[in-house]
Amino acid sequence: MKIQVVGVVGAGVMGIGVAQNLAQTSHQVILVDISEEILDKAKKEIKNNIRFQGFFNKNEKAENPDNILHRIKFSTNYKFLESAEFVIENATEKWDIKKEIYAQLDAICPPETVFAANTSAISITRIGSATKRADKIIGMHFMNPVPMKPMVEMIRGYHTSDETISTAKELLAQMGKEGILVNDSPGFVSNRVLMLTINEAIFLIQDQVASVSEVDRIFKTCFGHKMGPLETADLIGLDTILFSIEVLYESFNDSKYRPCPLLKKMVDAGLYGRKSGQGFYTYNRAI
Incomplete structure (x- = not known):
């Protein structure tokens, strides 16, 4: 019915x-x-x-x-x-x-x-x-x-x-x-993997290992992903990413889920991604 x-x-x-x-x-x-x-x-x-x-x-x-x-x-x-x-x-x-x-x-x-x-x-x-x-x-x-x-x-x-x-x-x-x-498990399948990937990608930016566009390009060209992890973060919303990774950190008490300080700083600054007009990208222009 x-x-x-x-x-x-x-x-x-x-x-x-x-x-x-x-x-x-x-x-x-x-x-x-x-x-x-x-x-x-x-x-x-x-x-x-x-x-x-x-x-x-x-x-x-x-x-x-x-x-x-x-x-x-x-x-x-x-x-x-x-x-x-x-x-x-x-x-x-x-x-x-x-x-x-x-x-x-x-x-x-x-x-x-x-x-x-x-x-x-x-x-x-x-x-x-x-x-x-x-x-x-x-x-x-x-x-x-x-x-x-x-x-x-x-x-x-x-x-x-x-x-x-x-x-x-x-x-x-x-x-x-x-x-x-x-x-049932915190983060289930998709976000238990995805949030770690995005969080680690943000650490790469914080540690100046590569630029935003370079990180995303590696995932798109080497692995065939339609979007890179930082583009995905902007699409989801950095505030949502932070909430999710904090839930995982609290649930598992495992340091691998520690939120990247740069992620926290961007959320505090209101840089949420697409929905705020500014995140790792601004109209496809890397920051």
């Missing part, structure tokens, strides 16, 4: 992508964030993204962006999520924030509603412990940009039921995606 109504919590880069993808696959979406200003910005970005996507898919008949946007309800009120059959949470990688969000969701949503955490590193089992429905909590780690990435890293928490996994896979199929199911 098709899932009709999906809640999306968080209108940042990932939340915008998830909401857009859902609306483009004929789902009714309830996008929730803390301010009207954030939601207004999200609405404009989704509209621009749809038009941009249509520009590159000229051979396909594109749906009117306004029709797609009409399927998304933008709100600061969690109360509207009471009608959601499935909720995808995309809040920042801070446990105190996530814990509060799940307490609200647990109180508002029907008992049968599945909650999916679109998290980079936080334990799905820990998230489940913040609710009264641990069997209905699953990790769904989407890749950016969401509408263009066909694969999702799915994470089974300790209590996640087979029924929840089946429901999550069905929703992904409706979105035109597949899921690879892995077990």
Whole structure:
């Protein structure tokens, strides 16, 4: 049975992508964030993204962006999520924030509603412990940009039921995606490897081993990567990178996850990457 109504919590880069993808696959979406200003910005970005996507898919008949946007309800009120059959949470990688969000969701949503955490590193089992429905909590780690990435890293928490996994896979199929199911561990598979790679690449810049463009070029030309680690960092957001590596450092108590001081300095300076207009690159110009 098709899932009709999906809640999306968080209108940042990932939340915008998830909401857009859902609306483009004929789902009714309830996008929730803390301010009207954030939601207004999200609405404009989704509209621009749809038009941009249509520009590159000229051979396909594109749906009117306004029709797609009409399927998304933008709100600061969690109360509207009471009608959601499935909720995808995309809040920042801070446990105190996530814990509060799940307490609200647990109180508002029907008992049968599945909650999916679109998290980079936080334990799905820990998230489940913040609710009264641990069997209905699953990790769904989407890749950016969401509408263009066909694969999702799915994470089974300790209590996640087979029924929840089946429901999550069905929703992904409706979105035109597949899921690879892995077990719960901080950082899971993708970010346990990727965050170390990015963090070490930033150490290379700090230690003046190579320039930004040289580091990225080595990965693209020697290994065939579409993007280098520092370009990837700018795409994800350096603040998100720092949050994720700090979670890994705290979780494993292993010095190999120590955040690079240069990464901390850039985040303190507001150099978050693409979303702030400045990171390791400024409009493709290395700093």
